[in-house]
Amino acid sequence: MTTKKSILDKALEMFNEKGIEYVGMRELAASLNMRVSNITYYFPTKDDLVNQLSINLSQLNSEIVVVQEELTISNFLDMLEKVFRNHIKFRCLLLSFVHLLQRNHFISLRYKNTEKDRSTAILRMLQSLMESTLLKTDADLDFLASTLALIIRFWISEASVSHSKLSEQEQIKHYLNIVIKLFLPYVTAKGKRELVAYYKSRY
């Protein structure tokens, strides 16, 4: 394992534990048995370090969210669940989401580029579900996409505030459930069967 990777791993671990803003460079260096300036050799600023973590999360999510023909509700929820799992792995980033975008120059630049892609990706998936007659033709896709985006971005913040006693698995279940119920009024009979099947297959 390279020095760079060991720094990233330990940083993610400690950031997740205590929050990005509350882990000092000296503390991180001490945990790694190295000197602070050794970290800054690989990551000149703390923002660089955080930015690399954010790139890693983006890549992980990109592997999951792939455009596919004939998207099913199960596929869709599976993807969502995997994204939720990635969010837990990188939870420090999502808990500091707003601050990072306000102040981390790299992240805010990169985010602006991927933001539209991501939300149009969601919209296209919903359209695909509609074309497969899984969503009713009069379903308000913009509403669903907006609400979905809000949940995806902030579920983990909400969970850390309101459901911290729940296990990670239970938290994921809770917010997947909310998504399922969000879709419920808008799925066709066929879609509803898939939705219910997905729900029963897990819980």
Added chain:
Amino acid sequence: MTTKKSILDKALEMFNEKGIEYVGMRELAASLNMRVSNITYYFPTKDDLVNQLSINLSQLNSEIVVVQEELTISNFLDMLEKVFRNHIKFRCLLLSFVHLLQRNHFISLRYKNTEKDRSTAILRMLQSLMESTLLKTDADLDFLASTLALIIRFWISEASVSHSKLSEQEQIKHYLNIVIKLFLPYVTAKGKRELVAYYKSRY
């Protein structure tokens, strides 16, 4: 105007502008034409200062969210809109919500006390709407309350990230719209008339 109040006012103004974490005590003091230690005389720590702002927001919201007999959809949405306006006035607090709860000892203590009150208040309002035959009897109130809580807490974070070009008025409209659409499948015919009437009366 007392010194204490002038500190709170200026702090809120600058915190909203730049973010709580990015306004230093010296910067704040300079804007007030006073010395740092003069601020710490009234607010020994920055957390004390932030906590007082958070108390002020809580009080403002408590004045709005009052339990009333015969709650109507209009009343409910009016309350929500007023809460949204308060959130804009104190937006710095909501943008730092997670951090404050993680690290500000006062706020996290106080929040735990009011958290359950608030969410049961939401639930009771929904029950009241149901008793007034504005919500269908089979509406999933827990789902509505959960989703509502998520929107109320994080709409302004989402707006700052995704809709920063919109005016404050447009942002409020957008998220009120989401709430309206969230309720749409669960309102009775009578409730729907109210919902539509509310929507048309504004926009």
Added chain:
DNA sequence: AATATTTTTGGACAATGTCCAAATAAAAAT
């Protein structure tokens, strides 16, 4: 007018992220 209380001040403190010249280790070239 003297005393007590409240408010304001300047300067200190430790901790933070960042930076840099020098030391060391490793690799490449001779």
Added chain:
DNA sequence: ATTTTTATTTGGACATTGTCCAAAAATATT
């Protein structure tokens, strides 16, 4: 094998942050 070049690591410095405190100044009370 020895020298030169490059990559990595180190200790110490810097400005900035929130916090603290003894003394000064202003105000209130006796």
